Amino acid sequence: MSPRHTGLEDIPTQIKNPDLVEQRRRQIADAAVQLFVRQGFHKTTTRQIAKAAGVSIGSLYEYFACKEDVLYLVCHAIHSEVERGVSAALARASGGSEALAAVIREYFRVCHRMSDFILLIYQETRSLPTQWQKRVLENELRIAGLFVQVLAKLSGSGDIPKLNERFMELAAHDISVLGHMWTFRRWYLSRHFTLDEYIELQTEFILGRIEANPAAGREASGNKETTAPHKERP
Amino acid sequence: MSPRHTGLEDIPTQIKNPDLVEQRRRQIADAAVQLFVRQGFHKTTTRQIAKAAGVSIGSLYEYFACKEDVLYLVCHAIHSEVERGVSAALARASGGSEALAAVIREYFRVCHRMSDFILLIYQETRSLPTQWQKRVLENELRIAGLFVQVLAKLSGSGDIPKLNERFMELAAHDISVLGHMWTFRRWYLSRHFTLDEYIELQTEFILGRIEANPAAGREASGNKETTAPHKERP
DNA sequence: ATTATCTATAGATCTATAGATAATGC
């Protein structure tokens, strides 16, 4: 379907038919992610994955060169799903600070729905080969970048002051992490707050910072671009 | 020295002399933590640990019943160190919102210093037996509890409004997690912010919420105690 | 002929323990 760059092209395989590769890999990843969530990456054996996916261990190694490749595909699929959710919310969003609140709400709900999987990424990114750890971190950055976009649209509009680049970047990462916080402190938070209460309180927190922020304008550089948030700092 | 309950009494050992147990366990844990940070828990073998600690593999198993016990001791030591740092800051703290800022600053510096170790806890708590996972989470709660204490002292003093219990709990966890954020996003954040800049910006963020918070007073219950923050919600 | 799939297993670990040895104190 898409000639789009997905970042998966370079997982090596012995199989020639690309559609078959895509189908079987999905099948294997779907089985693997459940096992990884339940048992962790290291305690899950390649045989268990093959069995749960309904293929032989030999076949599995035709589609993946090693166990780590399966984990990478799993991590990639998780990030794609989170990004999809946030992008959709961003596309729907109107304007003003209501737009930010809407995107945050949707993002936090995605985090809630994907709790186990986001947790998995925190726990197992480490188990990936360096080259793929980097990819996972890039995915994380891209998601934070979506929040920078919303903030940039807001900046200087209505009663929101002009926000400088670095302020927006930090706020974007705070939003990311406060969403993740629901996943890795849920064992505690959910005893005291419903998801909606959590969203409401954290949204107030974040909006408060933006509407009346002493830091936002302080070191106003001439740097005003709104779309390329990940450039190296000078 | 202390007959204080440390939560370590029930790691089983074959060795009778308690001082020796303490000494050798520290020696083993010190070696293990470095290996775990460098290679991860699962890729570190018990032989490597024994070798690095300068004891035989046989001796190691006299002081620990299994590899997971070593990990638990390591996690416990890390949390103790963090708690020690925050408690010290709390003891030194004056009053007013300056006290909160001082405690946050000290906590974030501890997180910075302990980056690798805090990261390890995020990654490997999962690898512990359930009973010890719980202990690790309790330790995390106790640290958040220290922040609740500072907030409670602040509540209603000077120009700070009365803060309700749930608001303080959430704010305390936010502080905890924003400190951790420096450890697991440091690869990105440190390219854009020095530690001190990070501390300053996040402190403004948190103080802003507390000084002018719409949520804090909203659902004012009669609940005013300041010292037992971890009761179940009614 | 080529592609996909399977079975069987080589080869390489790794944890935890059994049983021997050394050191200490009665």
Next chain:
DNA sequence: ATTATCTATAGATCTATAGATAATGC
């Protein structure tokens, strides 16, 4: 006699591959 330490290894895996088999298309 008791305590602490060590060496050697039992026993149990687990990943990844070699080589056989089945299915597809020329």
